[in-house]
Amino acid sequence: MRKKIVAGNWKMNKNLQEGVALATELNEVLTAETPNCDVVICTPFIHLATVSDIIDHSVIGLGAENCADKASGAYTGEVSAEMVKSTGAEYVILGHSERREYYNETPAILKEKVDLALINGLKVIFCIGESLAQREANEQNAVVKAELEGSVFHLAPAEFANIVIAYEPIWAIGTGKTATAEQAEEIHAYIRSIIAEKYGDEVAENTSILYGGSCKASNAPELFAKKDIDGGLIGGASLKVPDFKGIIDAWK
Ligand code: PEP
Secondary structure (H helix, E strand, C coil): CCCEEEEECCCCCCCCCHHHHHHHHHHHHHHCCCCEEEEEEECCCHHHHHHHHHHHCCCCEEEECCCCCCCCCCCCCCCHHHHHHHHHCCCEEEHHHHHHHHCCEEEEHHHHHHHHHHCCCCEEEEEECCHHHHHHHCCCCHHHHHHHHHHHCCCCCCCCCCCCCCCCHHCCCCCCCCCCHHHHHCCCCCCHHHHHHHHHHHHHHHEEEEEEECCCCHHHHHHCCCCCCCCCEHHHHHCCHHHHHHHHHHCC
């Protein structure tokens, strides 16, 4: 049975004190009322070790938003997968469209990052999704297929079990425009079908595929009701506990 997951991506928001306050409040709320899904928060690197000590890891998983494409050494300013793991984090987001676009992360670079994350025992939330121009040209299926082939389809089935896919149409991220539940379900079903072609039906059935892009408490129930949508990767709405909790409660 695949997992239902609501994961927050804090991006470059919250200083350490603010992040500690947010994680503390979320931990209080979710330990008082156990969620019906896995909850993960992905924070800036500098928050990880402190937040790891604050949260109950049986209720909230912790992840980074990136890791280096090198194992260790003279790479000033980089943070390795091993370092992320040593903070107590269990996940890392890789392939987010902001990193692909602003930091020129290519499929080949992401493949290195994926391999290092898995070697170090991290689960990967791997983001894929098309731009508005690609959607208008009806290229969305080809885009997500190429992104999977470029960075995760080299994995053995046992390794692929540690990959969570996040489908995030770039035109819906932070824009207030959400894909309709039907649009999202159509491409989630396609993504599951190409995972089945590559790894077989059982692996495909066990892969969690999250939707991301202006997901909020008001649209989460309709999105999560679709059979191939297993939860959400949440940006803006993960920065306030009531907003994030509202999305988590969509699984009730
Ligand atoms: C994201 O960037 O992963 C995201 C889904 O952002 P938002 O929810 O703000 O659209």
